[in-house]
Amino acid sequence: MVNQTQSKKTPLIRYPRFNELHNDILLCQEATAQAGEPSCMVLEGVTGAGKSTLVKAYAENFPPYDNDEGTKIPVFYLETPSPVTVKGMALHMLAELGDPAADRGTLQVMNSRLIHYLSVCEVQLVILDDFHHLIDSETNRILATVSDWLKVLIKETGIPFLVVGIENSVDRILRANKQLSRLFAVREKLIPFSMATADDAHSFYLFLDYAQQAVKMQIEHTLSQDEFLVRMYFATDGVVANIMNLLRFAALLCAKKEKTSLTLQDLDVAFNKRLKEHLLKPPDPFMLDINLVLQGIQEGQSYLPNLSPGKRPKPKSAAQILRAK
Ligand SMILES: Nc1ncnc2c1ncn2[C@@H]1O[C@H](COP(=O)(O)OP(=O)(O)OP(=O)(O)O)[C@@H](O)[C@H]1O
Ligand SMILES: [Mg+2]
Structure with missing residues (x-):
């Protein structure tokens, strides 16, 4: 793709x-x-x-x-x-x-x-x-x-x-x-990606997968795909320009540090530098307690994985997410 x-x-x-x-x-x-x-x-x-x-x-x-x-x-x-x-x-x-x-x-x-x-x-x-x-x-x-x-x-x-x-x-x-x-x-x-239904979340997930390929930097394999999906939605509102801006900058920061994968911290730094002012959002969407993130996006976005602390899902592979659809 x-x-x-x-x-x-x-x-x-x-x-x-x-x-x-x-x-x-x-x-x-x-x-x-x-x-x-x-x-x-x-x-x-x-x-x-x-x-x-x-x-x-x-x-x-x-x-x-x-x-x-x-x-x-x-x-x-x-x-x-x-x-x-x-x-x-x-x-x-x-x-x-x-x-x-x-x-x-x-x-x-x-x-x-x-x-x-x-x-x-x-x-x-x-x-x-x-x-x-x-x-x-x-x-x-x-x-x-x-x-x-x-x-x-x-x-x-x-x-x-x-x-x-x-x-x-x-x-x-x-x-x-x-x-x-x-x-x-x-x-x-052409509407932004959303989490309204399982299909919407799946399309968003796929786009994030292509986007990581495009910036030639993947998220760390220990990070749960569900958590990545939810936090990315919270940070970008599903708007392609925001997603690409964030991932490109995070990838650039990683490359400078000679890292080979993206962590939540890299994404947080990139958000604070590149999107916070434009989107008028509170800082640190990738570091914020996951419950606060979920509360922040609950309205109208009914398809949200259960990410309560203690119940955090294990990282999923792309294949698992596709099968789960
Ligand atoms: N299919 C895509 N693949 C990769 N990057 C994309 C894609 N679509 C958009 N982008 C990224 O998002 C940014 C914004 O896209 P674009 O300028 O097409 O939006 P727009 O809807 O025309 O916005 P505006 O209404 O402000 O003109 C682009 O600069 C590009 O970096
Ligand atoms: Mg345009």
Whole structure:
């Protein structure tokens, strides 16, 4: 599941939900070709959920190439600048598509050129990341302008769009325009890992396993997997960015000390240095009494192993956890 061909610095983890969403995006491309009408998708999630990583990895599967007619861009990935207006966004898109006169003309003229370039570059999917930048501080009137602009682009080009943003942000522009809403039949979320059910805990466990492989440092074999799972959830809220930040830094500290495995203490030091301020959490989640940790995450997370002192489970192997599922 860890992609060894990626950069050595940050190997990509292709966990099941990641692959599922890649498949959803591919289906949008295929459904568009089949129906002749753009099948668009929204991907929303909290900050750090891994949205940009996921869609950039998708775009990398369809890299730009040159042929006799010029540059072709099968999947056109674009970050929305901040702050930006609709005209600013059109300009940015034109510049990225290589228009030498990207800033010329009215919005209408820019739109015509944009439609032309998207067609000439044979774009099959447009991915607009951080789309909420376009609607961050907008009034309902501007919201309507954004949704109209998007609708015209999609309808005129026939190209499916994947619009990525912070939770519930993209939904706001779709609600502003029924026609646009219909084009975005696929609405997906990338939610943090959770401990709500045994399946959720299992997915989280697997991700932590891939993540340890990615940072090339495993937790000490004497540490219980259940305890590791619970404390990691407590410390990171199951958010991929927090998990990776914590494990990467802990692995770095270990490597500096020429250690070969991670202890709770290493994780605690890494948390206090890298996550405590950002998450506004109390310090030492890896050293805290396990009962306090369990109390801290009880609400809504019903699948929690019994870790009362005196009843601490023996360390489990990955195989045991998988069998127990
Ligand atoms: N599949 C993955 N494999 C490895 N690391 C990942 C993966 N997904 C996310 N990360 C890590 O988490 C960090 C945050 O991910 P990303 O920028 O994709 O989140 P995001 O949802 O786009 O956040 P934001 O809404 O703030 O833009 C990345 O820098 C990367 O280090
Ligand atoms: Mg992002």
